[in-house]
Amino acid sequence: MTALPLVFDAPRRGKPPRHLADLTREEARAAVAELGQPAFRADQLSRHFYRGTTDPAQMTDVPAAARETLTAALLPGLLTPVRHQAADGGRTRKTLWRLHDGALVESVLMRYPDRATVCISSQAGCGMACPFCATGQGGLTRNLSAAEIIGQAVAAARAMADGDLPGGPGRLSNVVFMGMGEPLANYARVRTTLQALYSPAPHGLGLSQRSITVSTVGVVPGIRKLTEEGLSVTLAVSLHAPDDELRDTLVPINTRWKVAEVVAAADAYAERTGRRYSIEYALIRDVNDQPERADMLGRLLARRRAHVNLIPLNPTPGSPWDASPLPAQRVFVARLRAAGVPTTVRDTRGQDIDGACGQLAAADLAEGVPSVAVVPPEPLEPPMELGAEGDE
Numbered sequence: 322m323t324a325l326p327l328v329f330d331a332p333r334r335g336k337p338p339r340h341l342a343d344l345t346r347e348e349a350r351a352a353v354a355e356l357g358q359p360a361f362r363a364d365q366l367s368r369h370f371y372r373g374t375t376d377p378a379q380m381t382d383v384p385a386a387a388r389e390t391l392t393a394a395l396l397p398g399l400l401t402p403v404r405h406q407a408a409d410g411g412r413t414r415k416t417l418w419r420l421h422d423g424a425l426v427e428s429v430l431m432r433y434p435d436r437a438t439v440c441i442s443s444q445a446g447c448g449m450a451c452p453f454c455a456t457g458q459g460g461l462t463r464n465l466s467a468a469e470i471i472g473q474a475v476a477a478a479r480a481m482a483d484g485d486l487p488g489g490p491g492r493l494s495n496v497v498f499m500g501m502g503e504p505l506a507n508y509a510r511v512r513t514t515l516q517a518l519y520s521p522a523p524h525g526l527g528l529s530q531r532s533i534t535v536s537t538v539g540v541v542p543g544i545r546k547l548t549e550e551g552l553s554v555t556l557a558v559s560l561h562a563p564d565d566e567l568r569d570t571l572v573p574i575n576t577r578w579k580v581a582e583v584v585a586a587a588d589a590y591a592e593r594t595g596r597r598y599s600i601e602y603a604l605i606r607d608v609n610d611q612p613e614r615a616d617m618l619g620r621l622l623a624r625r626r627a628h629v630n631l632i633p634l635n636p637t638p639g640s641p642w643d644a645s646p647l648p649a650q651r652v653f654v655a656r657l658r659a660a661g662v663p664t665t666v667r668d669t670r671g672q673d674i675d676g677a678c679g680q681l682a683a684a685d686l687a688e689g690v691p692s693v694a695v696v697p698p699e700p701l702e703p704p705m706e707l708g709a710e711g712d713e
């Protein structure tokens with residue numbers, strides 16, 4: 322496996338067309354006024370957008386003559402679904418989206434008895450180069466605009482409302498930034514997206530901040546910035562190793578910001594928000610799953626406001642690594658708990674459609690590689706809420 326460079330600055334490509342969701346309220350009102358319409362139509366358009374209405378014919382509160390103009394100017398279709406793939410009896414659905422410039426991203430909607438979570442992408446590709454992650458191995462194509470990120474959540478909310486997943490109409494309750502990309506490397510757009518996710522109608526999806534999880538590889542300045550925002554969104558940190566020596570190899574950004582710095586930044590976030598953060602830890606056979614490492618991780622996190630979310634590695638093509646066997650997983654969990662660290666094992670939704678964590682590699686999928694449906698593995702623990710507080 323060749324080591325890829327870390328890439329923070331996204332390549333500049335043609336900007337997506339202007340979209341209402343990228344504008345402030347004032348900018349949107351001004352844009353509507355420029356088109357010769359009363360400014361309040363900006364709120365009407367916003368309501369339609371967040372409800373997932375894309376057909377101008379359905380915007381009956383807007384004069385028929387103005388619908389096409391306003392839609393074309395402010396609600397251009399930015400995400401074209403290329404295909405949906407279902408797994409877990411239809412309760413998991415992965416969507417491949419094509420963007421205006423041909424770039425591809427994926428999002429995954431997962432329905433549980435008590436909630437529905439969408440996992441969204443913040444970048445096309447990723448520059449963080451983690452060797453066990455399919456997205457990381459494909460490199461960074463570009464940052465997504467806020468409207469492109471928000472659009473994935475809106476589509477999921479609409480799919481739930483329409484009852485597209487078995488179980489009848491429902492409500493999107495959670496959003497996790499665990500798709501393609503490093504959200505804190507696309508900070509401004511992700512910040513705009515957060516606001517849209519928690520703002521009530523007509524300016525957003527009205528989700529609770531706590532049910533939104535920002536997952537980061539450990540971009541410390543980004544964590545600090547997020548802390549200063551004074552929000553209460555859930556923070557997840559992809560640690561994957563308790564020691565710098567191993568983490569340098571698994572999460573290359575560790576060569577810039579060490580374990581101690583990342584954990585200190587997450588502590589400050591917890592301090593400010595009063596909320597526990599999640600530590601993501603992919604269990605890789607014979608790489609980071611030794612009992613001694615569990616003890617080391619336990620010592621690192623004991624008495625911190627952290628919850629560990631273990632993810633049995635989802636093997637990616639070309640990687641020599643495999644998931645830890647069940648007995649090793651159990652020992653790891655037991656040792657962490659013995660150290661007083663709340664620990665759960667993540668449900669492996671969507672593994673068979675390459676929709677699980679670290680498997681999103683839309684660029685390869687574009688070649689049309691068919692996926693084979695297999696019986697999904699039984700989770701070790703009852704499925705837990707992704708990025709949730711973590712008490713079982």
Ligand code: SAH
Binds near residue numbers: 499634636680
């Ligand atoms: N860039 C963000 C979001 C990435 S995806 C971050 O790193 O947190 C969300 C989670 O999936 C991260 O914890 C990531 O490390 C993990 N992951 C990546 N590849 C994986 C794989 N092959 N198996 C299991 N988890 C993986």
